[in-house]
Amino acid sequence: MRPTDVERLTVAETVDRYAAMVRAKCAMGALAPGTAEVYARDVVTFAELAGADRVLDDLTGEDVDEVLLRFARKPDGRRARSGAGGQRAGAGEGEAASSPNASSPIAPSQSAASQARFRRSVSAFFQYAVPAGWVQLNPMQAVTLRPRHRGGLRAQRRALTAEQAEGLLGAARGLVDAAPAAAGRSDQRTELRDGLIVLLLAAVGPRVSELTRADGEHFFVNAGTRYWRIFGKGGRTRDVPLPRPVADVLDAYLREGRPLLDRGREPRALLLSWRGRRLARGDVQAVIDRVQARVEPERRRAVTPHGLRHTTATHLLAAATDMDAVRRVLGHADLSTLGRYRDELPGELEAAMRVHPLLGAVRDVAEEAPGGPGVQAGDGA
Known part of the structure; x- marks a missing residue:
């Protein structure tokens, strides 16, 4: 039985209230502007994928699973490339042609990092929704999809x-x-x-x-x-x-x-x-x-x-x-x-071993030996 204090609000209404809360926390310095922007953008995307007119409390774990899958398949607009009739040279910044071109390549789907970030944003949204009285139970507890293991840096x-x-x-x-x-x-x-x-x-x-x-x-x-x-x-x-x-x-x-x-x-x-x-x-x-x-x-x-x-x-x-x-x-x-942030570079281990600090004396002796480097005692005997 649903408790009386649960408000039957639509997804759009709760997203608007949550975004207002995020902006308020940003204004008070409790959230960094970049973090607030990500949270607000992701919950707006969640509303588009889940259905803005649906009642938030009616969403189940299966519904959220479907949203996560739809987001994963959603083209990544940042990496979209235009076709012959797409974006003019030097465009970008939201200045691409507005009408889709059938010959344009499809933009790549969301990366593993973007999927994990979106899931964290949705989870934070529902964690706030429970004490706010928008949902009786947090549907994230019944979600079966988990972020992909990234397997190192992409x-x-x-x-x-x-x-x-x-x-x-x-x-x-x-x-x-x-x-x-x-x-x-x-x-x-x-x-x-x-x-x-x-x-x-x-x-x-x-x-x-x-x-x-x-x-x-x-x-x-x-x-x-x-x-x-x-x-x-x-x-x-x-x-x-x-x-x-x-x-x-x-x-x-x-x-x-x-x-x-x-x-x-x-x-x-x-x-x-x-x-x-x-x-x-x-x-x-x-x-x-x-x-x-x-x-x-x-x-x-x-x-x-x-x-x-x-x-x-x-x-x-x-x-x-x-x-x-x-x-x-x-x-x-x-x-x-x-x-x-320190990634491997090709050849850096070989370069480090060539100038090994503990072998400096050995190199000096080898270079001073008759015949130059590579000539060892007993050679030619």
Whole structure:
């Protein structure tokens, strides 16, 4: 028997109330803006898949299983590629053609990480729904589907090799150099912006939410060095110095590229779409894919914004950069977190063993021996 205090609310009504609660917690500092955005977006998707007009308390574990399956099969719009009649060159940021093209390839389904994240969001929603009096029982307790075991890092999450990173950065640099002579309407050209996005992601390794939240006023000069004040998780900020090549592209974008895109809609935002709106998290992937298409095939590999964050950490650590400095660049609160961001690079073990610190004396003796390295006592006797 259903208790009298359970409200017979529709899925849409409860999702609206939950999203309002999430926004309130974000405003009070109890939730990071990025986390609040993910929770709100996922419950809206849940309402679309479950049926907005259904009563929330009528949903069973089987219903939630079906929603999870439908989400897993849902095309990943971040990685959608247009066909001949799809997105114009240089589009993205929600600017793709609105009418579907039958010849366009189908976007990939959701990754294992996205499926696990969506399930966590739905579970948090129902955990709130029980004490709120929207459901009598939490249907997540009867859900049979579990997230797939990821089996380690996926290819698009692993760090790029030096050759792959150089190819991507070279393509970004090529976009920047070609910007003055680029064809098309001047107020829709995004070459400088796209090059800057890839350079910032690969050189500094920010979270994608930190990048899209950046405002022009967050960049400043101190003692001749350009800094980026990054607003990260938990209200923490960090000032990261930009390498000179990246700072030069930033200055060129602020001087020449951004004014062309400014429609006065987002006067403070650093990164704007050609419609003058602040870029969203999902738009950044379209930019990366567009720059990747300019890389030579032998050095090209799909990568996400978070994969570029892994790339930054991996190559800084491989270059023997102080671990605490890398932690501060990435904005980690705990040094131990770096272990998840340090990926293997081809040939690094062989290189480490060639310069083994305990065998330095042995190498010196071998090099000084008559006949040079490789000649041992007794050879030729």
